[in-house]
Amino acid sequence: RRADRPLLQTADPEGTVTRLLTEREPVYSHADLTIASRDVPHDRIVEECIEALRAHLCGEQAAQPPADIASAIR
Known part of the structure; x- marks a missing residue:
């Protein structure tokens, strides 16, 4: 678009x-990590990237996908 x-x-x-x-x-x-690119504010994607990277590097379970992704997958 x-x-x-x-x-x-x-x-x-x-x-x-x-x-x-x-x-x-x-x-x-x-890829070890995947971040869904979508039409949301850039700050939100950056926060998701940081959270996913932190969880990956610290051996923690990643957070649940954001609601706008989860609803699109179903």
Whole structure:
């Protein structure tokens, strides 16, 4: 939806996203942490990143997914 994504300035942005995700998935699958990117304030994503990283590094169980993610997954 944003016009400032240079890789998506193509005739088929949806196809480009599909291709990029397919190419990147093998690398993404090795991630120890995953943070859902969504349309919320940046500060909220930063807080989630810090919390997930702290839990991971300290060997603690990660917090439950935020309500806006949990409801989208169901």
